[in-house]
Amino acid sequence: MLLPSLSTPALVVDADAFDHNVRTMAEALPGPRCRPHVKAFKSTGLARRLATAGHRTFCAATPREIVGMARAGLGEDLLLANETLDAGRLAAMAALDARVTVAVDSDETVDAAVRAGIRAVLIDVNVGLARCGCVPADAGRLAERARRAGVEVRGVMGYEGHLMGKPDRAERAAGLEPAMAALLDAHGRVGGDVISGGGTGTFDLNHWVTEIQAGSYTLMDTAYAKAGLPFREALAVAATVIARGRSGDRSYVVADCGLKALGMDHGLPDVELADGSRASVWFCSDEHITFSLPRDADPAVLPELGSPVAVRPAHVDPTVALHERFVVVRDGVAVDEWAVDLRGW
Amino acid sequence: MLLPSLSTPALVVDADAFDHNVRTMAEALPGPRCRPHVKAFKSTGLARRLATAGHRTFCAATPREIVGMARAGLGEDLLLANETLDAGRLAAMAALDARVTVAVDSDETVDAAVRAGIRAVLIDVNVGLARCGCVPADAGRLAERARRAGVEVRGVMGYEGHLMGKPDRAERAAGLEPAMAALLDAHGRVGGDVISGGGTGTFDLNHWVTEIQAGSYTLMDTAYAKAGLPFREALAVAATVIARGRSGDRSYVVADCGLKALGMDHGLPDVELADGSRASVWFCSDEHITFSLPRDADPAVLPELGSPVAVRPAHVDPTVALHERFVVVRDGVAVDEWAVDLRGW
Numbered sequence: 001m002l003l004p005s006l007s008t009p010a011l012v013v014d015a016d017a018f019d020h021n022v023r024t025m026a027e028a029l030p031g032p033r034c035r036p037h038v039k040a041f042k043s044t045g046l047a048r049r050l051a052t053a054g055h056r057t058f059c060a061a062t063p064r065e066i067v068g069m070a071r072a073g074l075g076e077d078l079l080l081a082n083e084t085l086d087a088g089r090l091a092a093m094a095a096l097d098a099r100v101t102v103a104v105d106s107d108e109t110v111d112a113a114v115r116a117g118i119r120a121v122l123i124d125v126n127v128g129l130a131r132c133g134c135v136p137a138d139a140g141r142l143a144e145r146a147r148r149a150g151v152e153v154r155g156v157m158g159y160e161g162h163l164m165g166k167p168d169r170a171e172r173a174a175g176l177e178p179a180m181a182a183l184l185d186a187h188g189r190v191g192g193d194v195i196s197g198g199g200t201g202t203f204d205l206n207h208w209v210t211e212i213q214a215g216s217y218t219l220m221d222t223a224y225a226k227a228g229l230p231f232r233e234a235l236a237v238a239a240t241v242i243a244r245g246r247s248g249d250r251s252y253v254v255a256d257c258g259l260k261a262l263g264m265d266h267g268l269p270d271v272e273l274a275d276g277s278r279a280s281v282w283f284c285s286d287e288h289i290t291f292s293l294p295r296d297a298d299p300a301v302l303p304e305l306g307s308p309v310a311v312r313p314a315h316v317d318p319t320v321a322l323h324e325r326f327v328v329v330r331d332g333v334a335v336d337e338w339a340v341d342l343r344g345w
Numbered sequence: 346m347l348l349p350s351l352s353t354p355a356l357v358v359d360a361d362a363f364d365h366n367v368r369t370m371a372e373a374l375p376g377p378r379c380r381p382h383v384k385a386f387k388s389t390g391l392a393r394r395l396a397t398a399g400h401r402t403f404c405a406a407t408p409r410e411i412v413g414m415a416r417a418g419l420g421e422d423l424l425l426a427n428e429t430l431d432a433g434r435l436a437a438m439a440a441l442d443a444r445v446t447v448a449v450d451s452d453e454t455v456d457a458a459v460r461a462g463i464r465a466v467l468i469d470v471n472v473g474l475a476r477c478g479c480v481p482a483d484a485g486r487l488a489e490r491a492r493r494a495g496v497e498v499r500g501v502m503g504y505e506g507h508l509m510g511k512p513d514r515a516e517r518a519a520g521l522e523p524a525m526a527a528l529l530d531a532h533g534r535v536g537g538d539v540i541s542g543g544g545t546g547t548f549d550l551n552h553w554v555t556e557i558q559a560g561s562y563t564l565m566d567t568a569y570a571k572a573g574l575p576f577r578e579a580l581a582v583a584a585t586v587i588a589r590g591r592s593g594d595r596s597y598v599v600a601d602c603g604l605k606a607l608g609m610d611h612g613l614p615d616v617e618l619a620d621g622s623r624a625s626v627w628f629c630s631d632e633h634i635t636f637s638l639p640r641d642a643d644p645a646v647l648p649e650l651g652s653p654v655a656v657r658p659a660h661v662d663p664t665v666a667l668h669e670r671f672v673v674v675r676d677g678v679a680v681d682e683w684a685v686d687l688r689g690w
Binding site for chain 1: 352353354384406407427428429430431433434450451453454471475476477478480506585587588589590592597599601604605606608609610627628629630631632633635650651662663666667668669689690
């Protein structure tokens with residue numbers, strides 16, 4: 001990745017790779033067949049590019065993402081694909097000049113939505129991930145509870161998050177069948193037009209749903225890069241080499257991209273060297289990454305003080321949440337900037 | 346920890362524990378013997394409490410922390426305990442109405458500081474951590490280079506970060522001896538009044554330095570809690586239970602504090618139950634934590650939907666960097682709020 005001269009660390013989007021990713025998804029799942037998940041990128045600027053590509057329905061994980069999207073004029077059809085009992089935040093979403101649907105999975109979440117004036121819900125169904133979602137057998141009862149209170153029940157959602165991280169495509173496919181059987185069972189009890197599910201890892205495997213919730217495909221990360229998907233790594237954290245040293249017989253390099261600039265839950269990031277190869281990453285501390293060349297590498301590739309390096313995060317979502325903006329780069333030149341304006345809750 | 350009713354996730358500071366930590370440090374290392382590290386808490390509001398306790402010298406890891414501290418009137422003696430080659434950010438620090446010292450460890454970092462008009466430096470010495478810092482034998486030459494350019498060289502710093510995470514106090518103590526021998530060797534070549542080093546894990550073991558750089562002691566985390574220090578866990582992320590479910594024969598609980606609200610590089614956080622015991626944490630996803638009771642626990646302790654839980658982060662610094670404010674709580678009541686106003690770079 002060709003990096004421009006920037007104050008670092010900085011989130012950098014490779015415009016060519018990003019365009020490729022957006023085009024690939026828009027061709028595979030045009031318009032409302034893909035409901036982009038803004039939690040992956042937290043940016044109305046980026047979301048606007050997806051709307052231009054035909055996706056004008058979005059989902060989100062936090063009320064603040066919903067409110068920010070609506071205020072940016074992207075509120076045609078917003079789904080909070082997550083539960084909340086926060087009366088104030090539910091009321092703020094209900095008051096938006098936007099079509100807002102929220103996920104519910106219990107008496108308490110239905111009642112909280114009703115009390116706040118939320119007008120539409122999806123019944124969230126547990127399809128195998130030990131997280132939110134009711135059991136399928138309870139979905140009809142919850143739908144009925146919401147409808148009796150005058151709330152539109154648009155259908156069901158179920159997130160097969162327990163499959164998303166499996167690098168083997170066949171394993172993801174095999175796991176989908178029982179997961180989606182549970183979701184369709186629930187849909188039979190609930191009704192409605194919407195069967196929402198999926199993610200980047202199953203976007204072309206999940207043929208049961210009416211719409212796929214995917215966000216990571218736009219930027220990708222080193223974890224998803226191992227999953228055999230047709231999307232390219234478009235995101236890097238640009239860093240600057242600020243020190244070099246020796247430990248025993250090894251030379252190492254230190255750049256200014258630490259764990260406060262990286263989501264670390266998926267492990268260490270990759271460092272891309274000037275020749276496109278990957279360095280051996282030793283560790284990250286708060287503001288630094290220490291790496292060396294692989295033992296068989298040409299020592300001339302060891303970056304000099306002041307030179308830029310591209311750090312490839314292991315997990316896109318929490319990485320983005322630590323930054324204020326994306327710098328969009330084409331041919332080594334910054335051509336645009338998108339604020340990360342949907343952070344927080 | 347008694348939690349007030351809050352929109353969650355939210356950073357909560359236990360005022361009693363915080364006061365204890367500040368008092369304990371101020372008694373052990375009064376005034377300038379402790380140079381609090383703002384990287385741990387990124388808040389001028391919190392820093393002001395430390396100034397009130399007698400510490401009016403601070404160190405920081407990013408230029409933005411330095412600029413923010415100076416603008417908040419806390420610029421009596423600010424140390425950037427980190428290297429940067431960023432001309433714009435160095436110039437911004439040099440232009441502050443504050444006493445700013447920066448760490449340097451190479452010809453390049455000395456020259457960048459000189460060009461930007463920085464007036465004082467410390468020579469940063471590698472004392473065993475494969476990160477920044479020159480070899481001791483080079484420290485005198487770098488000091489001479491800076492002095493020839495008209496810059497004040499106040500002394501040396503060396504961070505024994507390779508020892509900080511060792512839970513065994515005797516192991517930390519044993520490692521200090523060679524590390525500080527290297528630092529004193531460098532100081533002999535450099536001169537100056539300042540020998541800066543240390544951190545929370547070695548605050549009462551490192552008797553070689555003139556000042557200890559410590560920040561985590563103010564709030565603590567589950568990693569430092571294992572190190573046998575006299576400081577209390579004062580920080581939690583307040584969360585709300587939003588779902589419950591069953592997986593096999595286990596009941597689990599889901600709360601709205603995920604890995605976007607937690608530094609994850611030290612691993613999973615703890616969840617504190619109402620009776621003070623700790624839950625079994627299964628996993629964190631972006632916006633959720635899933636946990637269960639230990640097998641021998643009283644099922645009545647399983648929290649209800651809507652109830653608050655305290656999540657104890659494993660690493661304080663990157664956790665704070667994900668939030669906008671601390672809510673300070675005493676006896677279950679929010680009594681103050683400190684903005685996390687020093688985020689970013």
